[in-house]
Amino acid sequence: MTRTLTILGIESSCDDTGAALVRATDGAAPEILANIVASQTELHAAFGGVVPEIAARAHAEKLDLVIEQALGQARLTLRDLDAIAVTAGPGLIGGVLSGVMTAKGLCAATGLPLVGVNHLAGHALTPRLTDGLEFPYLILLVSGGHCQFLRVDGPESFSRLGGTIDDAPGEAFDKCAKLLGLPQPGGPAVETEARQGDPARFAFPRPLLDRPGCDLSVSGLKTALMRARDAVVAEKGGLTRQDRADLCAGVQAAIADVLAEKARRALSQCPGITAFAVAGGVAANTVLRQRLTAVAGDLPFVAPPLALCTDNAAMIAWAGLERLRLGARDDMTLSARPRWPLDTAAAPLIGSGKRGAKA
Ligand code: KG4
Numbered sequence: 254m255t256r257t258l259t260i261l262g263i264e265s266s267c268d269d270t271g272a273a274l275v276r277a278t279d280g281a282a283p284e285i286l287a288n289i290v291a292s293q294t295e296l297h298a299a300f301g302g303v304v305p306e307i308a309a310r311a312h313a314e315k316l317d318l319v320i321e322q323a324l325g326q327a328r329l330t331l332r333d334l335d336a337i338a339v340t341a342g343p344g345l346i347g348g349v350l351s352g353v354m355t356a357k358g359l360c361a362a363t364g365l366p367l368v369g370v371n372h373l374a375g376h377a378l379t380p381r382l383t384d385g386l387e388f389p390y391l392i393l394l395v396s397g398g399h400c401q402f403l404r405v406d407g408p409e410s411f412s413r414l415g416g417t418i419d420d421a422p423g424e425a426f427d428k429c430a431k432l433l434g435l436p437q438p439g440g441p442a443v444e445t446e447a448r449q450g451d452p453a454r455f456a457f458p459r460p461l462l463d464r465p466g467c468d469l470s471v472s473g474l475k476t477a478l479m480r481a482r483d484a485v486v487a488e489k490g491g492l493t494r495q496d497r498a499d500l501c502a503g504v505q506a507a508i509a510d511v512l513a514e515k516a517r518r519a520l521s522q523c524p525g526i527t528a529f530a531v532a533g534g535v536a537a538n539t540v541l542r543q544r545l546t547a548v549a550g551d552l553p554f555v556a557p558p559l560a561l562c563t564d565n566a567a568m569i570a571w572a573g574l575e576r577l578r579l580g581a582r583d584d585m586t587l588s589a590r591p592r593w594p595l596d597t598a599a600a601p602l603i604g605s606g607k608r609g610a611k612a
């Protein structure tokens with residue numbers, strides 16, 4: 254029997270409040286009927302990072318509004334839904350709780366099934382929503398808070414092949430931008446400067462390339478950048494536009510080299526996969542995309558549109574829909590989890606997610 258499922262997704266694990274509606278009919282491409290994201294960037298700007306208490310309060314204030322807006326845009330009411338999916342972790346606990354409590358309230362009022370979703374599963378399953386990827390595939394999640402290679406074998410089956418042991422690459426871009434007096438978020442600023450730069454002028458390290466496996470490290474880059482910057486300043490009394498561009502190009506090349514080599518290794522550990530996908534804010538980087546496309550070779554390389562690569566609720570609705578199809582349901586005992594690794598068999602990542610559990 255062909256089934257059509259319409260599901261509301263709720264996301265509030267970091268600094269974006271999201272509500273989305275996704276509809277899928279068996280055998281047909283799924284449809285995003287609405288995808289609303291209210292960003293809190295401005296609320297946190299003065300503090301140099303996400304302040305958990307401010308985030309939780311803002312989510313609690315905005316959730317009802319974004320849900321109403323999403324339903325309005327899709328011209329649906331709660332009565333048209335088959336279930337409600339919500340991020341139950343990992344993330345900043347106050348924000349996750351706001352979302353889980355809202356979802357529980359709506360489910361209690363309507364009798365709709367509740368589906369808890371792992372935020373990282375949302376990212377990792379997005380290429381199935383956007384490009385209809387078949388299992389198994391390899392995905393690199395690379396953002397300001399996370400970096401990991403995951404082999405995805407099913408909606409609830411993930412194997413982590415490796416990841417960062419310290420900073421996430423987006424965090425490295427952000428810190429390097431700060432050291433050069435560039436605006437935040439640093440990734441786009443570094444990429445823009447790097448376009449005019451010579452990536453070979455400064456020799457930045459490529460940490461952990463000499464060690465086997467897919468784990469990586471990028472935290473040494475900011476120290477290397479600081480030294481290179483200070484050496485130029487000591488010699489010339491300041492940085493020219495060209496110096497800054499060369500430093501940016503050097504940092505970007507080092508990050509792209511490390512990720513490309515680790516991706517090559519991850520791919521070699523995944524025979525029989527259908528595609529290599531990427532998600533997370535850093536996936537916007539053109540140089541990185543080119544490198545990863547080259548590493549994928551004949552294998553399809555899939556990068557979902559940026560709005561679905563960064564935090565959003567459509568991915569949560571979709572991951573919930575995939576779980577619902579498997580018969581999964583949660584009840585009122587669903588709890589908010591600050592930490593929730595996708596692959597519980599893998600050793601925990603040392604130091605990752607220092608800036609919060611956002612991916
Ligand atoms: O996924 P995302 O929106 O949220 C987090 O999980 O943090 O990713 C944001 C991160 C930031 O660190 C930002 O600097 C980085 O993605 N980013 C980029 C680019 N655009 C965003 N990094 C490198 N190149 C870019 N073009």
Ligand code: ZN
Pocket residue numbers: 372376396563564611612
């Ligand atoms: Zn995320």
